[in-house]
Amino acid sequence: MQITVLNDIKNHSDLLLAWTSRTIRARYQQSILGILWAIAQPLAMMFVFTILFTRIIPVDTGGVPYVVFSYSALVPWTLFLTSITDMIESLVANMNLVSKIYFPRDILVISVMMARLLDFSIAFSILFLLLLYYHLPVFTKEWLFLPLILLIQLCLSLGLGLLGSATNVFLRDVRHLFALGLQLWFYATPIIYPVTMIPENLRPFYFLNPMAGVITAYRSVLIYQTPPESYLILSGIVSVVILIIGYIVFKRLEPSFADVV
Amino acid sequence: MSPSLQFDHVSKRYRLGQSAPSLRSLLRSKKSSQGERYHWAINDISFEMEPGHSMGIIGPNGAGKTTILKLLSKVTRPTHGEIKVNGRFSALIELGAGFHPDLTGRENIYLNGTILGMKKSEINARFDEIVEFAGIGRYLDTPVKRYSSGMYARLGFSVAAHIDPEILLVDEVLAVGDMAFQKKCYDRMRLLTKEGKTIIFVSHNLRAIQSVTSRCLVLYRGNKVFDGDSAEAIAEYSNIIRQAAEEYRNDEEIEKGISQRIMTHTATIDDVSMVSEEGYPTATFSAGDLVKVRAKIKFDEAADSPVLACRIQQPNGTVVYDFTTLWAEIPVQKFEANTVVEIEFKLRLNLVEGIYQLGVNIAYNDLSRYYDRIDRALDFVITDTKGGRGIADLQADFSVTNIQPLDLREPVG
Helix, strand or coil: CCCCCHHHHHCCHHHHHHHHHHHHHHHCCCCCCHHHHHHHHHHHHHHHHHHHHHHHCCCCCCCCCHHHHHHHHHHHHHHHHHHHHHHHHHHHHHHEEEECCCCEEEEEHHHHHHHHHHHHHHHHHHHHHHHCHHHHHCCCCCHHHHHHHHHHHHHHHHHHHHHHHHHHHHHHHHHHHHHHHHHHHHHHCCCCHHHHCCCCHHHHHHHHHHHHHHHHHHCCCCCCCCCCCCCCHHHHHHHHHHHHHHHHHHHHHHHHHHHHC | CCCCCEEEEEEEEECCCCCCCCCHHHCCCCCCCCCCCCEEEEEEEEEEECCCCCEECCCCCCHHHHHHHHHHHEEEEEEEEEEEEECEEEEECCEEEEEEECEHHHHHHHHHHCCCCCCCCHHHHHHHHHHHCCCCCCCCEEEECCHHHHHHHHHHHHHHHHHCCCCCCCCCCCCCCCHHHHHHHHHHHHHHCCCCCCCECCCCHHHHHHHHHCCEEEECHHHHHHHEEEEHHHHHHHHHHHHHHHHHCCCCHHHHHHHHHHHHCCEEEEEEEECCCCCCCCCEECCCEEEEEEEEEEEEEEEEEEEEEEEECCCCHHHHHHEEECCCCCCCEEEEECEEEEEEEEEEEEEECEEEEEEEEEEECCCCEEEEEEEEEEEEEEECCCCCCCCCCCCCCCCCCCCHHHHHHHCCC
16 A cells, blocks of 8 residues: 555645644634633643642652642643544545545544644643743753654554544544543553652553653653653654554545535 | 446445445445345446537436536445546535534635645635635635525535536536626536536426536436436436326325225226317426316215315425315215226416426315325426516517606605
8 A cells, every 4th residue: 555645735735724623723723711721621620630649648759849740640641631532533524525525534634643742742831831930940851752742642543533433433432432532541541650669670561551651751851851762762662653654544534524414 | 538427236224224235344345135025226328429519418306417527526426337538527416515614605615615625725826716706705704604595505506616626516516606606606616617617417497407517417316217418318308207197196105105094996097198278198388288187087985075186386385376176166976896986176377487386185075084095196397488577478569658858756754
């Protein structure tokens, strides 16, 4: 099978941008807080978990304030969660377009993910302020790993998004399955607890979860000023495999999208 | 010259019923699993078009017109056969399908343009032309949800017609626009044809088809029944819809769908026909023609002064005319069991050009139930309207009756 996704993106880059901007505009149209909602979710979760894990069940964060510890993971996790959720709905929500006009359908999926990157950068700038507030170093040389970590995360999200959106056209069970799966996934990923709580001998299995490697890497780089652990390589491999599977399934199902009424 | 469009023995099958197709069967192979019900939307259709030509497609609802456009625009793929499209195409299967109601006209021009395949720079270059053609200048920065349906359609057509396609596919989308705009669209299509573009135009408006395209395809239930000169095609079309009406009536399944409880079928309507003033059965009329609607009614049981009715509808369900013997206070006698009765309604078809459906029914005198009811006994076409549009042909005339210089006018009050 010929990999055409890059061609699609290149030839339809204007459409990709237009649809991304449409998604962003439409999302925050007629809302007072607008784009501020982008940070509401990770911030709210941060407060809840901070109260829970500092006052009630203290956890060892390696000397970093729990606020920063949790928020640094919640920001990328929120990107992961919201972009996958949006991607799964992206085809079904635009069936009237899909059934009437031809263009590469992956544009719809990719652009909603890109739209969530805006939310991500806003939430990330709050993280930046938090780091400053707690006198943690910023712009260290480890930050150079950030694009790589983000890229791995996006590969994984897009793979799942392509898989989920294409299958959801035929079976609406998919959205519920993903919602449930993502909820459980949250607890299987070191977001609210440190990875040190996982017994040493179980970690090779634990890190089969690519998000575990990704989140740990964000944290190492952002708040501990250490380069990512080698588990990030495993995350990268798993993510790329998932992206390929997702892409193949998507392209296989794509010709039938318009036939589903 | 090499053809710009080629349809080679193309068939398209859709799955019927509620159940979703199993994912596994879709992923595994193209072969279909047994035991599923299918509907052939189009069946073994072939045609070719060369650049600089236009073709109309007409046919009753469900004939497969839109399916052909969807196949040509790659929205869906054929089950069998091959399609070749040489050149950039633009398909208007639904105007403004990519519009977002909350975004402004300006934003939607860019959005829709890119969906249709234009680059941003190309839209920039044509932006003023698009706005000008659509005539929405003042409302450019208003969200399109506040547009009238006419403005919406104008903007949609304008974007699509300006993407400089080599092949333009136009579905029944212009009906919403006003007359002046429709004319503008038809002119634009003719111009594009002259410039060497290929145009396929689907419409119910027979006159528009005839004025825009010289060739026309007639479809019926997924089959190509005619391919040739537009004027002949329109004549052929009226035969087809008569046949369609016959089959519709015989279609058991559809009959079941029309609530059986309210029909007793102790009397049944048969052989509905429309006969011209000269006495020939036909389905094509000119506006203002006198027509006799004839039917036979077989009474299995006696019926005491039933109510007989005939009704004319537009394909979209708008009732154009409904006539019953009850409202007209025409007395109807009692009919004995085991008789066949011939009835006749006389109507003057003061209708404008278009397609209409004729229904006939016979009801109990208290209107509690029907003996029999055929909502679509026959379809017929009105072809020659002298200029009017709408539904009723009010046979308007026009003249200038007086001209006076302004200053001679009597002062008001």
